[in-house]
Amino acid sequence: MALWGGRFEAGVAQVTQEFGASLPVDKHLYRQDIAGSKAHAKMLAAQGIISQADAESICSGLDGIGADIDAGKFTFDINDEDIHMSIESELTRRIGEAGKRLHTGRSRNDQVATDTRLGCKALAKELMEANLHLRQVLIAAAQKYSDVILPGYTHLQHAQPVLFSHHLLAYAWMFTRDFQRLVAAFDAADASPLGAAALAGTTYPLDRQMTAAELGFSRVIPNSLDAVSDRDFLLDLHYAGSVMAMHLSRLSEEIVLWSTSEFGFITLSDSYSTGSSIMPQKKNPDFAELIRGKSGRVYGNLAQLLVTMKGLPLAYNKDLQEDKEGALDTAHTLMQCLSVMAGMIETWTVNEDAMRRECSVGHLAATDVADYLAKRGLPFREAHAVVGHLVLTCEKRGCNLEDLPFEVFQEASPLFERDITEALDIPSIVAARTTEGGTAPAAVAEQLSSAQEQLSLDSARLSELTPVVEMGHGAN
Template identity: 75%
Template structure:
């Protein structure tokens, strides 16, 4: 019998029971639901709304239910519809009338979003922890890279030489921004809706600050309508996940390319590779590909919730039952992806010789040759055209621009001298990029120190968050 059945003369159609149930999804939030119920019962007793004896019976009953669910001893019944009704029904069976008093002064509307906010906080913390793991792996890889160089690319074409450490640090900074978004999602979820009831508050003298403090929330939500209808915090979490998944997908794509025979820049460890069921020679970057592929579902989770929320009037609507599945999926998917990516990065072998050999293709010195002419007085656009003709000549000779005879340079412009050879030296080209954020070794070393310092700040903030109770 449904808890709301008093108003109805007949039961719901059988087909609607499974269709309308959220239990298959929100049963994952049983710890949060039980924590919220324990806090609510303690507050009701403190306010004299229920007896201390009833509150004690409720607490003991809920603790027993949690133990049984965790041990797999309690089987859920789809007829209970959701985790809230499942727990309350079981509680009433165990402790009698005291259990029936638990729902005094609250609604499933504020109860459900309380559970969801507690879960969102815990998920955000897990994501931040996994984020730090990958950043640490990338920082270590950047430190180990030393003066290893590779062709920097645009449009997947050789462009200019860069330090491999510089390339890796670009992903460190992406993940640093991801951490900030994950922390913002935690903060957005860190407000208690409990006590808002269905939409208008309640006539019972509830102490919302007591339950908020008991559950580890930083504050209470000011408006009861907003409290039960807001899912911005989940959108923040899913957006943080979607952007992070996109960054991981980009790195995954580079790993797929770098580990191919055509590139050969890295060799993945056997632990993070797979073989073929038919071709014995294969060593596939399946996990990098899978991370790349999972980005689509995480972005889809975000879009689903945006579309669900876009046309909803205040306050609660049944559509909002669809809020949790995508958020749980997105957070768990990204957490796993971060962990797997950290494993790949920390165990790969960097083939510096292959990276160096690739520098001989693509005329990587072309921009510096143009800059040489500019420094000798030629306007850049004119210099660009001159060097373009030199590249064309090199292509006709099937060589790199750096291999052209000095006579060819002099024929192109009388501004060229024999010191052009320095502009053709790829290590010198890298060393010349000394602007802040550039790829010169000294600039990269300074950048590394800043990235490492930011990592340590975020690591310290996680240590403080670890003191926040997870439910």
């Protein structure tokens, strides 16, 4: 009979037992459940609610169960319904009466909320570690290709030349913001619900501060109703993951474009490419495409939890059983995506000649030619029109701005002098953009230093986010 079966004359039907069971999902939180139970047992003994001998027997039994699960020697029974019942029933089988005293002053409502918060912290920490690694890879690539120039685009049309390192660092900053969102999700989860019991607290003299400290929580949730029903911290994790998935997808799209014959900016390693079953010449960026596609899966998990939560009255509802699978899936999906993206970048070949060649088309110097006139007194809007006319002339002649004779420039405006050729030089155009955050080598060097400094600060911040009950892998 189920642990709650005293009020019932008959057990649930097999189909509803399987339908209602959360064990296939929440068994992955076995380490969190064991940690929470050990903290609860220690506190019960400290408060004189159970004996010290019972607490020691409980903790020893739980350690043994954890070791067996870690080693893959534990058999989960679907009839146990969830990880809490699975572990508690096995504990009682192993140590006897003491195991039955573990649940004193506790409900599965505050127990599962505790497990989920501990799991959320562990998942956020794992994602932060993977995020830092990808940023290290991006920064290393920016350093390696610090003098490579490629066309910058707006509307996927040639716009202005930029350093490739500048382009890569734009993504490094995106993932830096993602890290901060993951920290926020970690901090949101870093509050203990244990001791809230079912919804109203308990008559036992529990020490919630003690269990919070034992489990590494920074604080206690002040309202027992909120403690068992809140899942905002999971939404924070989903949101952080969704934005990061979007950034990964954008970078993947660029990799897909850059690796085409039309662009040819990069060549992906064979280890991060696939072929065609019918076309022998093909080398497909399948893994970049998969990362791009998996963003929809991550977004779906966020939407699922939002929809699940939107109609729930206080306090606990069975709907909340649906809160964990999406979070575990999102974290697992993103861990794979971050790892694969880092591998693609570490092993790609950057084709500098192809980038340089594309900088010679599309009139990338047009803005600088307009600036040339503006700096000589012509209002920029008029300068814009003059250069637009020159570009139209080029289009009709089938040439670039640098191919036009000097006489054509003088006909367009008497302000043009022979030094206009300097405004047409791509490296000079790049070097001239020295404003903070600009693409000039000096500005990018400063930006690179800032990105490295922030990476170090975030690495230090991550090291402070302990202790954390790590995710276990013995329940697979």
